Amino acid sequence: MRRSTGRTACALGAVLLLGAAAGPAAAGEGPEPPPVEEESVRAFLDRRVPELLEEFDVPGAAVSVVAGGGQVFAQGYGVADLETEEPVDAEETAFPTASVAKSFTALTVLRLVEEGGLDLHADVNGYLPEHLRLDDAYPGDPVTLHHLLTHTAGLEEAVAGTAVSDYAEEYTAERLREVPEPDRIEPPGRFTAYSNYGYDLLGAVAEEAEGKPFADIARERVFAPLGMDGSAFVDGAAAAERFSVPTLYRMTAEGNAPDRSPVLAAEPAGGAFAPVTDMSRFMLALLGGGELDGERVLPAGAVEAMLERQAANDPRLTGSGYGTWERSAGSPRAVGHGGDLGGLHTEYALVPEEGVGVYVAVNGDGDGDDPINDMRALVVQEFLAEFTGDGEDAEGGGGAPSEAAGDGPGRYTGTYVTTRASKSDASALKVALDQVSVVADGGGxxxxxxxxxxxxxxxxVEPGLYREDGGNGGTLAFIEEDGEVAGLGFDENPTQAYQRVPWYGQPNLHLAAVGAALLVMASLLMWPLAGAVRRLRGKRPAAPRGSRPALLAAGLTAAVCAGFAAFFCYLVVRMEVLEVLLFSGSPLLTVPLAAAVPAAVCSVAAIVPAWRRGWWSALGRVHYSAVALASAVFLAFAALYGLVWAPALS
Incomplete structure (x- = not known):
């Protein structure tokens, strides 16, 4: 699947949170929802969807709604292609599903479990080909299918090398061999951390068990039984030949432009295509407990496992089923899954208690200011609020907020960073953006x-549980381990947690240290200036024996570090370029600073002879030492965030 620039700025920011689930609707009581019937649904969507298309400047959208055991509405809006002006057709236009495909993958694996070929709680290495087996990083605590299905395997979110240039490469477990294996950075089950790689491993498990391509297994276990004739796991080139596929558009300064984002090189995590009418059949099968059109098409146990909660960062927060996420844990409870590519956003939401489901797909990023409440999210949120009262009783554990509740805010203050993090490549930069600072704000x-x-x-509300003051009724819960606060989670985003870090692990401190190091290295400009002044005065610049190589090493290191810093500032402005470099594993992000390491080592080593031999004045030696050490500090923090190539890490 592809990543959107806006959301992959994701690769670096909270928008990566989005590929999974939208937040709950605002709590509150209102009038009785209207019946979910064609007339009322059409009146609502035919008014609201065109309004949002215009407001967000999105080319096209498709929506389907199910209720009462059948499809009550399916409609396309806008165009599938701006150049040809081909309209979006609910039955014919096969949108990429993005991460919604994870629900198909989970169902495929669960059917194999129901058939007795797989065990949810056995070591997954027993089902994987040798080249894909995970390291035994936590002896006696193996990763299982349960962990992969709930994104609790403890895998890092490394993205370098996971992309190809286009959709033409078909997924196979052999292709996954070429993707760098992520490290296990947490014990399984400790935290939730959304993982595309984990779902790609599920596809490899299915291939190993059945001895055939994953796309064929998914067709036999999901699409064919459900009558989803226009759906498939397929690469983009083949999809364009088989289906009517919309053009995807990212927003640029000039307006909508066809998306050219990198493509993730595997299918199970997000490589399916489906029209919204096929998604209606999928939703009906889940809401029907596995029955569709009066016949059983799925095992009841598999459907139950998808819709029931299987894991959560905290029992008081929303959590995950197998291949689904809870939107709200109150009454009525809603579950589903969303997906994001460059220029495409999808989401389905089910309210099992009321037998209602809605699916939305749009083919543009749009120009909204809020990356979380994009057009796709608003359609789903507003539909559920209008027809189901989603979130009216979303408080879960605990009662109303009270300033007297809790056990003192000081226990929870500090810095927390995303668990969806990398330790081995440049996508480690994500933690610098996706962090949360918690501070006391008076009155508890x-x-x-x-x-x-x-x-x-x-x-x-109670110890470790807080409700938003004057907001949308959100919930914040702190995760404890052995009596200590280890992390926190928000109920509107069950796809990850935030792990508490000590003071020296705070990204803001690292950024400040890097900034200070750059300022110190910039003071090197005084050296040639001082030399020029001495020349103007007729004095020959002093150059103690052996000092020139030291000066050259320090100057070269500072120049490379400053140049890379300027380059990175450009990438922050041009996120689409950074996205390509990250997902392709470009050496431009890691080799320049690696080349500066030998010079930095030499400049730091030269501090000793500089002082022992009395090079320059005392002030000159202090200045040289500061510059050499500043370069070491800059490179150390760059390495911490995956920006210094090292053979052992490649």
Whole structure:
């Protein structure tokens, strides 16, 4: 599957949170929802969807709604292609599903479990080909299918080398061999951390068990039984030949432009295509407990496992089923899955208690200011609020906020970073953006601040549980281990947690240290300036024996570090370029600073002879030492965030 620039800025920001689930609707009581019937649904969607298409400047969309055991509405809006003006057709236009495909993958694996070929709680290495087996990083605590299905395997989110240039490469477990294996960075089950690689491993498990391509297994176990004739796991080139596929559009300064994002090189995590009418059949099968058109098409146990909660960062928060995420845990409870590619956003949501489901797909990023509440998300949220009262009783554990509740905010203050992190490549940069600072805000309240999330104030409900003050009724819960606060989670995003870090692990501190190091290295400009002044005065610049190589090494290191810093600032502005470099594993992100390491080592080593031999004045030696050490600090933090290539890590 592809990543959108906006969301892969994701690769670096909270938008990566999005590929999974939208937040719950605002709590509150209102009038009785209208019946979910064609007339009322059409009146609502025929008014709201065109309004949002115009507001967000999105080319096209398709929506389907199911209720009462049947499809009550399916409609295309806008165009599938701006150049040809081909309209979106609910039955014919096969949108990429993006991460919604994970629900298909989960169902495929669960059917194999039901057939007795797989065990959800056995070591997954027993089902994988040798070249894909995971390291035994935590002896006695293996990764299982359960962990992969719930994104709790503890795998890092490394993206370098996971992309290809286009959709033409078909997925196979052999192709997955070429994708760098992510490290296991947490014990399985400790935290939730959304993992595309984990679902690709599920596809490899299915291939190993059945001895055939995953696309064929999914067709036999999911698409064929459900009558989803226009759906398939297929590469983009083949999809364009078999189906009517919409053009995907990213928003540029000039307006909508066809997306050219990198393509993730595997199918199970997000490589399916489906028209919204096929998605209606999928939703009906889940809401029907495996029955469709009066016949049993899926095992009841597999459907139950998808719709029931299987894991959560905290019992008081929303969590995950197998291949699904909870939108809200109150009454009525809603579950589903979303997906995001460059220029495409999809989501389905089911309310099992009421037998209602909605699916939305759009073929443009749009120009909205809020990356979380994009057009796709708003259609789903507003539909559920209108027809189901989603989120009216979303409080879960605990009661109303109370300033007297809780056990003191000081216990929870600090910095927390995303668990969806990398330790081995440049996508480690994500933690610098996706972090949350928790500070006390008086009266027992807390305030959360983040580079990518809005500032919010929270009131205590009970120890470790807070509700948003004056917001959308969100919930914040702190995760404890052995009596200590280990992390936190938000109920609107069950796809990841935030892990508490000590003071020296705070990304803001690292950024400040890097900035200070750059300023010190920039002071090197005083050296040639001082030499020029001495020349103008007729004095020959002093050059103690052996000092020139030291000066050259320090100057070269500083120049490379400053040049890379300028290059990276450009990439932050041009996120689409950074996205390509990240997913392709480009050496431009790691080799330049690696080339500076030998010079930095030499400049630091030269500090000793500089002082022992009395090079320059005392002030000159202090300045040289500061510059050499600043370059070491810059490179050390760059290496921490995966920006320094090392053979052992490649």
């Amino acid at each position: 309240a807390l305030r959360t601040e983040s580079p990518v999330l809005p500032e919010r104030r929270w009131l205590p």
